Amino acid sequence: MVKVRQIVATTDAERLVCQAARGDYMKEAPWNESFEEVMGPIKGADIEEKIGNLLRRLISAGHWGPFEHPTITFGIEGMSRVTLAQLTRHRLASFDIQSGRYVSLRTLTPKDFVWPPSYREEAVVSREAGRREITLSPSEREKLIEGLFAQMIEAYRTLVDGGVPREDARYLFPLATPVNGTMTVNARSLMHIIAIRSFGDAQWEIRDLVTQMLELAKEWMPVTFSTFEKQMKTRDVIAP
Numbered sequence: 001m002v003k004v005r006q007i008v009a010t011t012d013a014e015r016l017v018c019q020a021a022r023g024d025y026m027k028e029a030p031w032n033e034s035f036e037e038v039m040g041p042i043k044g045a046d047i048e049e050k051i052g053n054l055l056r057r058l059i060s061a062g063h064w065g066p067f068e069h070p071t072i073t074f075g076i077e078g079m080s081r082v083t084l085a086q087l088t089r090h091r092l093a094s095f096d097i098q099s100g101r102y103v104s105l106r107t108l109t110p111k112d113f114v115w116p117p118s119y120r121e122e123a124v125v126s127r128e129a130g131r132r133e134i135t136l137s138p139s140e141r142e143k144l145i146e147g148l149f150a151q152m153i154e155a156y157r158t159l160v161d162g163g164v165p166r167e168d169a170r171y172l173f174p175l176a177t178p179v180n181g182t183m184t185v186n187a188r189s190l191m192h193i194i195a196i197r198s199f200g201d202a203q204w205e206i207r208d209l210v211t212q213m214l215e216l217a218k219e220w221m222p223v224t225f226s227t228f229e230k231q232m233k234t235r236d237v238i239a240p
């Protein structure tokens with residue numbers, strides 16, 4: 001199963017958003033003033049309340065520019081090639097992806113591949129058709145798929161040992177082959193990716209991946225991503 005962790009992120013990210021946004025409306029350069037002065041005209045009993053009020057106002061107004069300044073870097077482990085293809089369609093994020101040319105795949109085992117739930121669960125639910133009639137038992141499916149994965153690993157080893165370059169031998173492997181990657185993205189683009197990859201039409205693995213990203217983002221920028229999550233759930237968000 002895909003696992004996401006935070007590697008690094010802009011510190012004081014929500015203050016940075018507020019400073020940039022306030023700078024749009026100030027005569028003075030906001031970085032030459034104290035943060036308290038910069039936030040002076042914003043309503044709120046204390047600085048935290050002012051930050052919350054300004055961030056919520058920016059989100060509800062669709063004033064997304066200031067959210068492009070903070071960035072977060074994720075480490076993503078064990079995603080399938082399916083999800084890699086979907087995720088890297090997002091052009092406003094930066095990626096480094098583990099290379100199948102330079103990294104040997106010979107130590108893979110069938111368990112290391114990404115197994116969709118429908119490969120071994122009793123009930124199979126499909127996105128288009130809902131709950132489906134299934135005639136293959138979970139153990140029949142598991143045996144079939146495990147056997148295929150094992151054959152592919154064996155064939156890869158035989159080819160590489162027989163002199164075929166790793167970069168060519170890897171063509172044998174399926175979309176379920178796991179891959180690791182590093183992804184850096186700004187807060188605005190992350191909201192966009194989470195919004196369009198969270199709903200029914202998105203596939204289970206990328207939904208799982210962006211759900212993990214959202215949890216990490218809520219720790220990183222609590223007001224921003226909690227407000228965004230609430231609006232997203234009610235579909236009341238202007239797309240970032």
Ligand SMILES: Cc1cc2nc3c(=O)[nH]c(=O)nc-3n(C[C@H](O)[C@H](O)[C@H](O)COP(=O)(O)OP(=O)(O)OC[C@H]3O[C@@H](n4cnc5c(N)ncnc54)[C@H](O)[C@@H]3O)c2cc1C
Pocket residue numbers: 089090091092192193196197201202203
């Ligand atoms: C449920 C689902 C099914 C999909 N099915 C398919 C499919 O069958 N085949 C397929 O090829 N893709 C498919 N996609 C991918 C989809 O079409 C997008 O390419 C992908 O989601 C990237 O998102 P984005 O276009 O919003 O761009 P991002 O790269 O995330 O960019 C963010 C935003 O920047 C702006 N932007 C970026 N680049 C441009 C540009 N060149 N011109 C204008 N505006 C730009 C747009 O406003 C865009 O929304 C699917 C996506 C989803 C969620």
